[in-house]
Amino acid sequence: MASLVPYRSMFGIRPMVPSSLFDVVDDMMDFGSTSLASKAFPVDVEDKGDAYEVKAYLTGVSKENIDVELNEGRLSISVSVEEKEEDKDKNYLQREFTSYSATRGVYLKDASSEGLSAQYADGVLTVSVPKIVEKQNITKIAID
Structure with a gap:
């Protein structure tokens, strides 16, 4: 093993002579890995x-960093995590946690804004989102 850190050009691609097919596949999977999409949560x-039950898996996120809102049937869950000042002064050999934000949205066509809970x-x-209960106004009509 020549190095623990693989060579990357400024575009995130190795030199044109890969040592194996796995290197080519690794480059395709690694390209653009710093985008927000890589921080999306399931x-x-x-x-x-x-009702609808929506579960978001947010391991390691504190409650204060989560925002949930329902707007015209669209449920949005937003997460914003910032690196703490005390962590910036440490001498890490490897650091994979960074500040990030991510939002996931789900459209629930018949979601009610009353009775929401999280x-x-x-x-x-x-998040429990009740459905709109449509009242059926059935009127019996007498036949003459």
């Missing part, structure tokens, strides 16, 4: 009949 949406425990945000 979300599950379940239809419970009278709980955050063990790195999982669970």
Whole structure:
């Protein structure tokens, strides 16, 4: 092994002579890895009949860094994590945590803005979104 850090040009690609096919595949997977898409968090949406249950997996994020809102049927979950000042002065040999923000949105066509609830425990945000209950105005009509 020549180095622990692979050679990268300024465009994130190795020289044109890869040592193996795995190096080519690694370059394709690594290209653009610093984008916000790599910081996206997984979300599950379940239809419970009278409500939707949305679970966002936010391991390592504190409750204060999470923002949840419902706007015209679109549920948005935003996370904003910033590096602490005390961590900037440390002499890390390797550091993979950086400041980032990410937002995931889910469109729930018949979501009600009343009765919403959210709980955050063990790195999982669970949002319960009730559905709009359409009142059926059925009127019996007498036939003459």
